[in-house]
Amino acid sequence: MTHDEILKALFDETLVGNAPEVLRLTELGIAEGMTPSAILFDALIPSLEEVGARFERGDFFVPEMLISGKAMSGALNVLRPLLALTGAETVGTFLMGTVKGDVHDIGKNLVNIMLEGAGFNVIDIGVQAGPEKFIAAINEHNPDIVGMSAFLTTTMPMFKVNIHEITKAGLRDKVMIMVGGAPVTQEYADVVGADGFASDASTAVRIAKDLMQKRRASANA
Ligand code: B12
Structure with a gap:
């Protein structure tokens, strides 16, 4: 898969709340050399924004929001250690x-x-x-x-x-x-x-x- 295909699939699978697939694609993206920020800002966050827009229009309901949110949270667990610096001096x-x-x-x-x-x-x-x-x-x-x-x-x-x-x-x-x-x-x-x-x-x-x-x-x- 190309990076763009991974981003597109991440967006789509987060939208339908397919947590295992979102996790797999996140891990695949990282293995393929994508940055955690690209995964976050070019796929996961836009997807949740779309979830919110659909909820507002009445196309999605609370269960849909919930499973999308869960799928995003699973991906965040993978991205967390990559986004966090190790051994950095405490700022506050x-x-x-x-x-x-x-x-x-x-x-x-x-x-x-x-x-x-x-x-x-x-x-x-x-x-x-x-x-x-x-x-x-x-x-x-x-x-x-x-x-x-x-x-x-x-x-x-x-x-x-x-x-x-x-x-x-x-x-x-x-x-x-x-x-x-x-x-x-x-x-x-x-x-x-x-x-x-x-x-x-x-x-x-x-x-x-x-x-x-x-x-x-x-x-x-
Ligand atoms: C996922 C979701 C849910 C999930 C939450 C799962 C979870 N574990 O968080 C569930 C299904 C539980 C849920 C429930 C409800 N939800 Co909801 N939900 C959403 C949705 C789709 C996404 C929210 C989200 O996580 N976005 C992703 C993050 C990354 O958002 P973000 O804003 O970009 O976050 C950034 C900033 O806000 C900022 N930030 C956040 N916190 C902080 C704190 C500090 C200190 C700082 C500096 C910055 C900062 O930094 C963040 C990162 O960049 C939104 C839609 C939306 N567009 O927000 C609706 C939305 C927030 N929900 C909404 C509603 C109405 C509800 C319910 C009342 C529905 C119902 N009828 O039951 C319930 C309320 C439950 C409750 N008591 O809290 C409405 C709120 C409307 C309003 N203006 O009040 C929204 C906007 C949907 C909509 N368009 O109508 N929801």
Whole structure:
């Protein structure tokens, strides 16, 4: 198979949620010398975008979204070690979770992989994380940055709730806060009082690094 044929097949098989085939094609692509980024950005992510578009049109339902998501997650497990640097110096600690009421974790996992690749120590507190969970994890891990992911317009307000509770617990000055997820915008991030927002994983890494620099500069001031 040519690289283009592999990408096309990966797109199609992710769309129909054929997890074993997506896994096989991902491994084949890597063996054939394709980059993990090409597999991710030229096949897997566009395919999930198409899944979302079909769901919106009423052509796909929740089970279809679920199996496509599972197929993508399987491929991410293969790509994770390839995207992550080994033995890199730790840039900072990043605590990440999907907010309460929300089970979408693919976007979050992707950001985590890229952050690990950039040298961050990532602590993932999973999905459906309420304020208590974020606060307990901040106290336990002392992160530099806390990331919150939300994929539903109905769960986005949890950013504000979490930030309010983190502030009440006296922890707001100890951490930088980043938010993201499909429906989130820079305007929304500003409204809830987050320090950073990114609409994709590579930008998330860039912003996280910028925030770390600011943090170091203010610590030295
Ligand atoms: C797969 C999927 C599911 C799967 C999730 C599986 C999983 N393990 O994640 C399942 C089937 C469980 C699901 C369920 C539902 N879903 Co759904 N789902 C999707 C779908 C198709 C893909 C989401 C995804 O993973 N995308 C891939 C990643 C890579 O997306 P991404 O946005 O590019 O991610 C980047 C950024 O967002 C950013 N980012 C993400 N997190 C963070 C965090 C930080 C800190 C930063 C800085 C950046 C950042 O970086 C990421 C990587 O580049 C989307 C469609 C879409 N277009 O998003 C709908 C979608 C999100 N779902 C939707 C809906 C409505 C639902 C349900 C309510 C359906 C129902 N009736 O039950 C339920 C809700 C369940 C719940 N309580 O959470 C709607 C949301 C509409 C809205 N605006 O609120 C969408 C948009 C579909 C649609 N077009 O209508 N879903």
